[in-house]
Amino acid sequence: MDRMLNSKTLHAGAASGFGNAALKTALERVREVLMPLVRPHLRFYLLGTGAMLLGRVASLVLPASTRFLIDTVVLKKQTHLIPAYVAVVMVASLCQGLFSWLSARIFVLRSSEILATLRCTIQEHIGDLSLAFHESTKVGMLSSRIINDLEGIRFLLSGGIVNIVSACLTSCLALCVLLSISPALTSLSLASLSIFAACYHRATKRSSCLARERATRMSELMGRLTESLMGIRTIKAYNVESAEAATFRNNLRRVVESNLEVFNVVSLIQSVSSLLNAFLLLGLNWLGAELIVGGKLSLGSLVTFTVFFGMLLAPVNQLMGAGPQIVEALAGLERATEILRIPTERDNPLRSLIVGRIGGRVQFEDVVFSYRKGQFVLRGISFVAEPGTITAIVGASGSGKSTVVSLLCAFYSASEGSIRIDGIDIERVVLGPYRSQIALVQQDTFLFDGTLRDNIRLARPQAREWEIISACKAANVDEFASRFERGYETVVGERGVRLSGGQRQRVSIARAILANPRILILDEATSNLDSRSDAAIRDALRVLMRGRTTFLCAHRLTTIQHADQILVLEDGLITERGTHEDLFASRGRYWTLFNSDERTELTGGAARTI
Numbered sequence: 001m002d003r004m005l006n007s008k009t010l011h012a013g014a015a016s017g018f019g020n021a022a023l024k025t026a027l028e029r030v031r032e033v034l035m036p037l038v039r040p041h042l043r044f045y046l047l048g049t050g051a052m053l054l055g056r057v058a059s060l061v062l063p064a065s066t067r068f069l070i071d072t073v074v075l076k077k078q079t080h081l082i083p084a085y086v087a088v089v090m091v092a093s094l095c096q097g098l099f100s101w102l103s104a105r106i107f108v109l110r111s112s113e114i115l116a117t118l119r120c121t122i123q124e125h126i127g128d129l130s131l132a133f134h135e136s137t138k139v140g141m142l143s144s145r146i147i148n149d150l151e152g153i154r155f156l157l158s159g160g161i162v163n164i165v166s167a168c169l170t171s172c173l174a175l176c177v178l179l180s181i182s183p184a185l186t187s188l189s190l191a192s193l194s195i196f197a198a199c200y201h202r203a204t205k206r207s208s209c210l211a212r213e214r215a216t217r218m219s220e221l222m223g224r225l226t227e228s229l230m231g232i233r234t235i236k237a238y239n240v241e242s243a244e245a246a247t248f249r250n251n252l253r254r255v256v257e258s259n260l261e262v263f264n265v266v267s268l269i270q271s272v273s274s275l276l277n278a279f280l281l282l283g284l285n286w287l288g289a290e291l292i293v294g295g296k297l298s299l300g301s302l303v304t305f306t307v308f309f310g311m312l313l314a315p316v317n318q319l320m321g322a323g324p325q326i327v328e329a330l331a332g333l334e335r336a337t338e339i340l341r342i343p344t345e346r347d348n349p350l351r352s353l354i355v356g357r358i359g360g361r362v363q364f365e366d367v368v369f370s371y372r373k374g375q376f377v378l379r380g381i382s383f384v385a386e387p388g389t390i391t392a393i394v395g396a397s398g399s400g401k402s403t404v405v406s407l408l409c410a411f412y413s414a415s416e417g418s419i420r421i422d423g424i425d426i427e428r429v430v431l432g433p434y435r436s437q438i439a440l441v442q443q444d445t446f447l448f449d450g451t452l453r454d455n456i457r458l459a460r461p462q463a464r465e466w467e468i469i470s471a472c473k474a475a476n477v478d479e480f481a482s483r484f485e486r487g488y489e490t491v492v493g494e495r496g497v498r499l500s501g502g503q504r505q506r507v508s509i510a511r512a513i514l515a516n517p518r519i520l521i522l523d524e525a526t527s528n529l530d531s532r533s534d535a536a537i538r539d540a541l542r543v544l545m546r547g548r549t550t551f552l553c554a555h556r557l558t559t560i561q562h563a564d565q566i567l568v569l570e571d572g573l574i575t576e577r578g579t580h581e582d583l584f585a586s587r588g589r590y591w592t593l594f595n596s597d598e599r600t601e602l603t604g605g606a607a608r609t610i
Helices: 002-015 020-059 066-074 079-128 131-135 139-151 153-181 183-230 232-237 241-293 299-341 401-408 431-435 452-457 465-474 501-515 531-545 580-586 589-604
Strands: 362-372 375-385 390-394 416-421 438-441 519-523 549-554 565-570 573-578
Touching: 020 079, 020 153, 020 299, 066 079, 066 299, 079 139, 079 153, 079 299, 139 153, 139 183, 139 299, 153 183, 153 299, 183 232, 183 241, 183 299, 241 299, 362 401, 375 401, 375 416, 375 565, 375 573, 390 401, 401 519, 401 549, 438 501, 452 465, 452 501, 465 501, 501 531, 519 531, 565 580, 565 589, 573 580, 573 589, 580 589
Parallel strands: 390 549, 390 565, 438 519, 519 549
Antiparallel strands: 362 375, 362 416, 565 573
């Protein structure tokens, strides 16, 4: 239920519009998430804001001196004042350029640091979320939220808001100048701007919803693309490249349609703005000409009014361009930080007990588990695995073997019953120290796109070189690593694609050896090994299992004859338990499975045991 709830909540948030309620939520995210990150950089933002304001003040010198240039220098022919005029304007222009560069540099550096911190915070939070969440959420969607959705916040952090506020202050000064020159022209200007503001307000509501929808569609596109690239082998094996390309085209078309819808709204705002500006300037020139002819306004005053009117329009034009950016940034922030509201494994208040070195006694007591309500995978499982013993879990596919392993690793919590380690309920333990004492070797080994050494060191990043080499020799990794030109520095490729299945599994076993766990889980650990590799690793696994509580999940029953106890699972129930000799003698389900498995083994070669 938690998995389904989290997934539904996430997708519902992604699909919702960006109305007043969503805007309020986004602003709350700014206060809760963004402001704590900005606060350590506040002094730099104040410095950048000060530099921006000084640059704005310096930018007023040139337009303010226009009336002086025309009415005094030109019309009155006082050309001796030109050098002083040029000097003042040049100094002001240099100051404007210097302060603009300084403020831009401060905002870019600070925004990059804050954005990097936020991305790291969200990535770390995602890493701490439950396995159930990750299994129900597309990888591409999560990547899109960390990278794409947060990119829009750069505008807010890099001085976008400060720049708009600064421009508004400049427009206030410009308005004062305009009123002092001609109240009549100023009234005409303000009346026209009020009409534009009403139109812009309505258009912004529509563009905000479209921006939210576009981000959702882009996230879905990223998710599907990531899936197809990860499953390229399957796609090629079934010759469905064309079908996958068609799916990508359809998803991409939806993104293009969203982009066009946003463009249509924004371009409409820009067109209306340009048309309004044209009519407004025409009206100002007509009225200004009438005032000049009537002797109520000088030519220099009209030119100065026109220049300052442009400065009055600057924040309107900036808001027109920045409005969609602000909305999209807030929407991206709200989408990305939705994940931060999902509780992580560390947030469980019951998990407060930090375990030390565990002995390895495992006890399942009437454990019931279901991934979905009413569909039980395990039904009243009970058994005890003593420290240093080997417990084999066998059964057909879907019988619940891997689920038992997942519960032991605390990837999921039991629906009913309890699982105890050394008498302690694992629902009470802090997961980090507990999982560090478990090593899981699975049939499908995941390797990162790094070197052989890096992938093996993953089990213990602080391990010394001789420990890594020793683990590699024990797992027979050195046998194939020595054949590579770069040895252990060989890059294995994404998901270990440059290694064979057997080589990947040997790397996984080397990880387990290096981890030196108290509980060892081998989930079909030797299924991909050829006979030569299997013979080489068999002795290493025996040494590795010695003194550790070991669980073997296997389809191939000839590999588990030496187990201290064998559990036979059928439909989530333990139907038989005992040693190989006891179960074989009883001629029950295990006997049937073993004989079937042995015939298969003998067909392909000699039967093998670990």
